[in-house]
Amino acid sequence: MTLGSLVGFGVLAVLLTTMFSVASAAIVALARERLRRAGAAAERRAAAWALVAPVALAVTIVVLLAIRGSGSSDHCEGHGHHAHLCLVHGAEWLQRPWAVALAAGSAITMLLRLGVVALRHARTKIAIARVRKVAQLDGDVRIARSDRTFCFVVGWRRPEVFVSSRAWEVLSATERNAVLEHEQAHVAHGDLSLRIALDLAGVFSAPLVGNWLREWWADASERLCDLRAAERTDPETVASALVKLARAGTPQLLPSGFTPGAEALDRRVRGVLRGGSTGESVARRVAMLGAGLSIGLLAVVAAFAPALHHALETLLG
Amino acid sequence: MTSKRATRVLGDLEERLMEIMWEEHPLSVRDVCSRVRRTKLAYTTVMTTLDRLHTKGLLARTKQGTAFLYLPAIDRAEYQRRVVETALAPMFAQDAAPVLAAFIDVAAGVDEGNLARLELLIAEHRRRK
Numbered sequence: 252m253t254l255g256s257l258v259g260f261g262v263l264a265v266l267l268t269t270m271f272s273v274a275s276a277a278i279v280a281l282a283r284e285r286l287r288r289a290g291a292a293a294e295r296r297a298a299a300w301a302l303v304a305p306v307a308l309a310v311t312i313v314v315l316l317a318i319r320g321s322g323s324s325d326h327c328e329g330h331g332h333h334a335h336l337c338l339v340h341g342a343e344w345l346q347r348p349w350a351v352a353l354a355a356g357s358a359i360t361m362l363l364r365l366g367v368v369a370l371r372h373a374r375t376k377i378a379i380a381r382v383r384k385v386a387q388l389d390g391d392v393r394i395a396r397s398d399r400t401f402c403f404v405v406g407w408r409r410p411e412v413f414v415s416s417r418a419w420e421v422l423s424a425t426e427r428n429a430v431l432e433h434e435q436a437h438v439a440h441g442d443l444s445l446r447i448a449l450d451l452a453g454v455f456s457a458p459l460v461g462n463w464l465r466e467w468w469a470d471a472s473e474r475l476c477d478l479r480a481a482e483r484t485d486p487e488t489v490a491s492a493l494v495k496l497a498r499a500g501t502p503q504l505l506p507s508g509f510t511p512g513a514e515a516l517d518r519r520v521r522g523v524l525r526g527g528s529t530g531e532s533v534a535r536r537v538a539m540l541g542a543g544l545s546i547g548l549l550a551v552v553a554a555f556a557p558a559l560h561h562a563l564e565t566l567l568g
Numbered sequence: 569m570t571s572k573r574a575t576r577v578l579g580d581l582e583e584r585l586m587e588i589m590w591e592e593h594p595l596s597v598r599d600v601c602s603r604v605r606r607t608k609l610a611y612t613t614v615m616t617t618l619d620r621l622h623t624k625g626l627l628a629r630t631k632q633g634t635a636f637l638y639l640p641a642i643d644r645a646e647y648q649r650r651v652v653e654t655a656l657a658p659m660f661a662q663d664a665a666p667v668l669a670a671f672i673d674v675a676a677g678v679d680e681g682n683l684a685r686l687e688l689l690i691a692e693h694r695r696r697k
Contacts, residue, residue, distance in 0.1 A: 378655040384583075385648040396648040401656070415652070487697075490690045498683050513682055520686045524693050 259336045259344040261354035262567060264313045271305030272457035276464060286537075290530020291475035291522075293537055298468035299445070300541035302452045302461065308545055309455075312552050316560050336564045350567070364454040372447070379405050382413060392431065394419055400496045404434040407443035421499040426492035429484040436479035442472055470515065477523040490520045578626075581609075581617055586626060586640070586647070593639035594630070600638070 279286070279297045286294045317338060335343065344350050386393035397415040404412050412434045422430065437443065449468060453461030481489045497516050552559060578586060588603050589595065595603075597615045604614065618638050621627040626647065629636040642650075 375659060378659060381655040382652050385651045395652045395656075396645055397652045397656070398649070399653075399656070487690050487694050490686070490693075494683055494686050494690065513679070517682065517686065520689070524689060 253338075255344040256336075256338050258350055258354045259567075260313055260317060261358065262344070262350050263316070263336065263563060264309055265353060265357040266567075267309035267312055268305055268455055269457045271308050272301075272455075272460050275301040275305050276457070276460045279464075286530075286533070289533035290528045291471040291478065293530035293533035294471035295468055295475060296534040296537045297541075298464045298471060299449060300537065302449050302456060302464045302468070304541060304545050306452050306455045308548060311549060315549070315552055316556055316563070336560060336567070361454055365451075368450050368454060372450075375405075379413075383411070386413060400499045402430050402434065402496070404437050404443065407447065410438045410443060417499060418496055421495050422492055425484060425488050426495065429480045429488045429492050432480035432483045433476045433489065436476035437472070439479075440472070440475070442476075470518075473515075474519055474522050475529055477519055478526070478529050481523050481526065486523045486526055489523045493520050493523075578621075581613075582621055585614070585617055585621065586644075589627060589638060589640045590644045594637040595639075596632070596635045596637055598635070 279301045282297065283294075286297050316336070382395050383393060386395040388394075391412065393411055393413045394416055395413055398417050399415050400418040400421065402412070402414045402418050404410050412431060414430070418430075419427065446469075449465055453465050455461075456464070477489050477493075493516060584604065585600060588600055592603075597611065597618060600618065601609065601611055601614050618627060618629075618636075622629050622638065626641055627638045628641045629638045631637075
């Protein structure tokens with residue numbers, strides 16, 4: 252493989268990922284209201300599909316085209332009018348400044364985004380290790396002495412629940428149970444490892460699309476876990492715990508994904524009280540539809556790989 | 569004055585010495601040595617560690633003759649509170665951390681009127697049951 256061919260396939264991967272990423276985001280955005288009515292599980296599944304599928308599809312298609320287009324037969328003989336998108340004859344891509352700039356720019360951006368994700372992950376691990384050291388173990392819960400009100404589950408291999416002493420004080424026994432059920436639901440759904448996977452997928456997504464989809468996924472996940480907790484306790488207890496924690500919170504903090512603002516709180520409280528379907532059956536249909544779409548696209552690419560390969564070469568070269 | 573470094577998590581030995589100090593104070597280096605005798609710590613090691621804890625703002629000291637008497641500058645609860653605050657504050661202020669799934673933290677911007685409305689709604693739901 253030459254450096255030129257790496258640039259050529261890099262350009263192709265970037266263009267395909269961006270195109271699929273925007274297309275999948277547009278599809279789920281159009282279906283958002285319907286998904287919202289169906290339930291949080293359906294929203295979650297759709298957001299996750301829109302994040303992961305473009306990256307997986309783009310990589311598979313690039314590999315497929317590289318194999319089919321650069322296999323045993325020399326496909327390059329037939330067209331000498333443009334740069335060859337193959338592993339053997341790709342040197343010409345280096346002579347196209349726009350291709351080199353796009354490939355290099357995208358590689359640097361992705362490395363930077365990957366670095367940010369890795370840094371955030373590392374900083375969180377260090378912070379949690381510090382809190383763990385001073386937190387008191389109460390059953391399965393680690394109580395951290397703090398005037399803030401927080402409760403979270405952390406760790407994808409050995410999940411642990413951390414609650415602030417302030418949060419624990421303001422909640423009744425049944426509300427505490429509801430909070431723990433909510434956290435257990437995150438563990439049962441595999442949210443902690445999923446979140447890492449989605450963060451990584453977001454690195455390769457089109458700008459802004461990744462953030463939007465991850466926020467949507469996180470918001471739907473919280474609402475789904477509220478409903479799961481309500482199934483095991485009751486909706487009013489979950490809602491009441493949310494309001495109590497909000498009331499006991501320190502108001503000087505800024506809202507973020509970790510700290511839901513007024514609108515998010517309102518949505519969660521009303522959502523859990525309203526109850527209804529979590530949207531599991533729609534989520535299954537979404538998964539099947541997503542898989543069908545992805546497999547269908549791959550099948551088309553596989554069937555017309557040489558022609559598609561040539562078309563892409565003509566378009567890009 | 570407690571320096572910012574005081575809120576860092578302590579090493580194992582520092583933590584052990586702080587535990588001793590929180591249990592009983594004031595203590596001289598020799599007193600502390602006698603309480604950690606089982607692990608055969610050198611006098612100089614204890615002295616250096618206590619001095620470091622003093623520099624970090626976790627211990628206060630007064631001179632008695634030629635020796636220093638050490639005592640905690642903050643209590644255990646306050647120390648734990650500061651460690652948690654220092655560790656988690658950046659995560660609360662910035663973006664959601666990748667390995668966390670939160671039930672809720674602070675509902676910033678949630679006004680009292682909105683909370684009261686939500687409480688009424690919950691009460692209404694309870695009554696209807």
